[in-house]
Amino acid sequence: MFKGILIEKQEDKYSAQLTELNDDQLPSGNVTVKVAYSTLNYKDALAITGRGPVVRSFPMVPGIDLAGTVESSDDPRYKPGDRVLLNGWGVGESHWGGLAQKARLSGDWLIPHPEGLDERQTMAIGTAGYTAMLCLIALERHGLKPADGPVLVTGATGGVGSFAISLLAGAGYTVTAATGKSSEAAYLKSLGATAIIDRAELSAPGRPLAKEQWAVVIDSVGSHTLANACAGTKSEGLVAACGLAQGMDFPATVAPFILRGVSLLGINSVTQPFQRRVNAWQRLADQLDLQALSVMTRTIGLEDALSAATELLDGRIRGRLIVDANN
Numbered sequence: 001m002f003k004g005i006l007i008e009k010q011e012d013k014y015s016a017q018l019t020e021l022n023d024d025q026l027p028s029g030n031v032t033v034k035v036a037y038s039t040l041n042y043k044d045a046l047a048i049t050g051r052g053p054v055v056r057s058f059p060m061v062p063g064i065d066l067a068g069t070v071e072s073s074d075d076p077r078y079k080p081g082d083r084v085l086l087n088g089w090g091v092g093e094s095h096w097g098g099l100a101q102k103a104r105l106s107g108d109w110l111i112p113h114p115e116g117l118d119e120r121q122t123m124a125i126g127t128a129g130y131t132a133m134l135c136l137i138a139l140e141r142h143g144l145k146p147a148d149g150p151v152l153v154t155g156a157t158g159g160v161g162s163f164a165i166s167l168l169a170g171a172g173y174t175v176t177a178a179t180g181k182s183s184e185a186a187y188l189k190s191l192g193a194t195a196i197i198d199r200a201e202l203s204a205p206g207r208p209l210a211k212e213q214w215a216v217v218i219d220s221v222g223s224h225t226l227a228n229a230c231a232g233t234k235s236e237g238l239v240a241a242c243g244l245a246q247g248m249d250f251p252a253t254v255a256p257f258i259l260r261g262v263s264l265l266g267i268n269s270v271t272q273p274f275q276r277r278v279n280a281w282q283r284l285a286d287q288l289d290l291q292a293l294s295v296m297t298r299t300i301g302l303e304d305a306l307s308a309a310t311e312l313l314d315g316r317i318r319g320r321l322i323v324d325a326n327n
């Protein structure tokens, strides 16, 4: 037997609770992993509360990230005792995920645990930090350098935003953080932001083109915020779009793209090829300020994840929540 959060839906009744599960209930897969740590992402919070249509089949164990040790494997690439890491691949959405003490998975979704980080640290980073790194890599692929000018990070106190600030500042970029939490200015500065703006400056409907302010944007908010970020991006600038905390819509015009040559880059963390995942995680291990990691994280137990999901969606959580699967 092992513990896990189970989401069930019967007729109109949606529920998530911590329960005892057994190995026979685990879904099919060729690698069974003892989970050490998972984490609570925005998507996991939507799944647990049922506030967003994240879960594709029921019952479901949520948790899009996990780090742990292989218990048994029919995949020649992994053997018992190997340390592994997983982000995405529909885990926690259409296949049982990491918010449990055990998971059975496809070996294709795993990577060896990155050198230089322990399981708690990789889950502190989680899909949020991994996505921030994918944004940075995509921007660099399009030629981004610190000398290009200031970078705007939206959703700044969130998971993706916090890591984006820390990674960019560490790499020498000048970062402006857009946040709805003015009380978190000191936190954002401790991550490396040099300027802070109220997210209200970006979240209402705006003009097709605005004053050119940022060379680059990393946006985890979508909707009017993304539209205004594009409108305020300098000529030939880059915008990486990875989230929808304000909304899925994109009420923009093509003006920034056709009149200023702004490029919009989409970031998908769920199905990246193996080597790209390995590279992104090795860069996180090499470049991330581990001191900053401890400032932006808090560890909770599996049961706490249930109430924390609501707090996270209500915007009351700063940074990242690590979930200790054995607590």
Ligand SMILES: NC(=O)c1ccc[n+]([C@@H]2O[C@H](COP(=O)([O-])OP(=O)(O)OC[C@H]3O[C@@H](n4cnc5c(N)ncnc54)[C@H](OP(=O)(O)O)[C@@H]3O)[C@@H](O)[C@H]2O)c1
Pocket (backbone or CB within 6 Å): 041, 042, 043, 127, 128, 131, 154, 155, 156, 157, 158, 159, 160, 161, 178, 179, 180, 181, 199, 203, 220, 221, 225, 241, 242, 243, 244, 245, 246, 267, 268, 269, 270, 312, 313, 315, 317, 319
């Ligand atoms: N593309 C991908 O593969 C991928 C991967 C990871 C995450 N995501 C998406 O990225 C987004 C952020 O994820 P996360 O884990 O960083 O979530 P998070 O920790 O909840 O952070 C989201 C942040 O957005 C801001 N925000 C919340 N509601 C808002 C609103 N109505 N208007 C404007 N800003 C708002 C808040 O920051 P402030 O209070 O500082 O303003 C909040 O902390 C989510 O939509 C998530 O689904 C996508």
